[in-house]
Amino acid sequence: MKKIALYPGSFDPITNGHLDIIKRSLCLFDKVIIAVNNNSLKKFLFTAEERVEMIKDVLNYNYFSNVEVESFQGLLVHYAQRKEAKFLIRGLRALSDFEYEFQMDLMNRKLNPQIETVYLMTDQRYSYLSSSIVKEIAQLGGCTKNLVPSLVEKRLLEKFKDIS
Numbered sequence: 001m002k003k004i005a006l007y008p009g010s011f012d013p014i015t016n017g018h019l020d021i022i023k024r025s026l027c028l029f030d031k032v033i034i035a036v037n038n039n040s041l042k043k044f045l046f047t048a049e050e051r052v053e054m055i056k057d058v059l060n061y062n063y064f065s066n067v068e069v070e071s072f073q074g075l076l077v078h079y080a081q082r083k084e085a086k087f088l089i090r091g092l093r094a095l096s097d098f099e100y101e102f103q104m105d106l107m108n109r110k111l112n113p114q115i116e117t118v119y120l121m122t123d124q125r126y127s128y129l130s131s132s133i134v135k136e137i138a139q140l141g142g143c144t145k146n147l148v149p150s151l152v153e154k155r156l157l158e159k160f161k162d163i164s
C-alpha cells in the first residue's frame, strides 16, 4: 500500500524552511501532498491560488510525480481522509512549537485515530524562520535572500509594491 502523507500549512509564503521539510519528506513517503490551508480564520497576504502556484513553481512541479499541491478548506483530518493520507507531516523549529503541535496532534488524533503525525526537526539554518518574519522584512525593505526561494522574493516585492 502506498504511504501517502499530507504536509499542511499556510505557506504564506513558502520559505526555505518549508522547502527543506518537503524535500526530506519525499525520501520518507511514496507521495507527499502539500495542503495549503484556505480557512478564513487566518488573514493571508497571498490568496490560496497564489500560494499554490508559488509552491508549484518553486518545486518545478511537473518534474515530480510524487508531489501534489492543493488548497483545502475545513478540517484537516477530513481532507486527509478524502486524499487517503494516513500521515501528517509537521516541522518543529524550537521548543516553542511543541505546545501548539502537541495540542493539534492530540485533537487530530481524537478526530481521527487512524492518522499519525510525523515530526521533522527543521534544519538549524531555518530554526528562526517564519513566514510572518519574512513578510515583515520584505515590507520594511529588508533583504529576504536565502530565507525564501528567489521567485518568492520577487513575488513579495511585487505584492508590497501593489499594496503601497
Ligand code: COA
Pocket: 008, 009, 010, 011, 012, 015, 016, 017, 018, 021, 037, 039, 042, 074, 075, 076, 077, 091, 092, 093, 103, 104, 105, 107, 108, 122, 126, 129, 130, 131, 132, 133
Ligand atoms: N520553516 C519555516 N517556517 C516554518 C516551518 C519551517 N520548517 N514550520 C513552520 N513554520 C512557520 C510558518 O511559516 C508559519 O509562520 P507564520 O505563523 O508566521 O505564518 C508558522 O510556522 C505556522 O506554521 P503553519 O504550518 O503554516 O501552521 P498554521 O498554524 O498556519 O496552520 C494547520 C496549521 C493548517 C495545520 C492547521 O491550522 C489546520 O489543520 N487547519 C485546518 C483546520 C483544522 O483541522 N483545525 C483543527 C486542528 S486540530
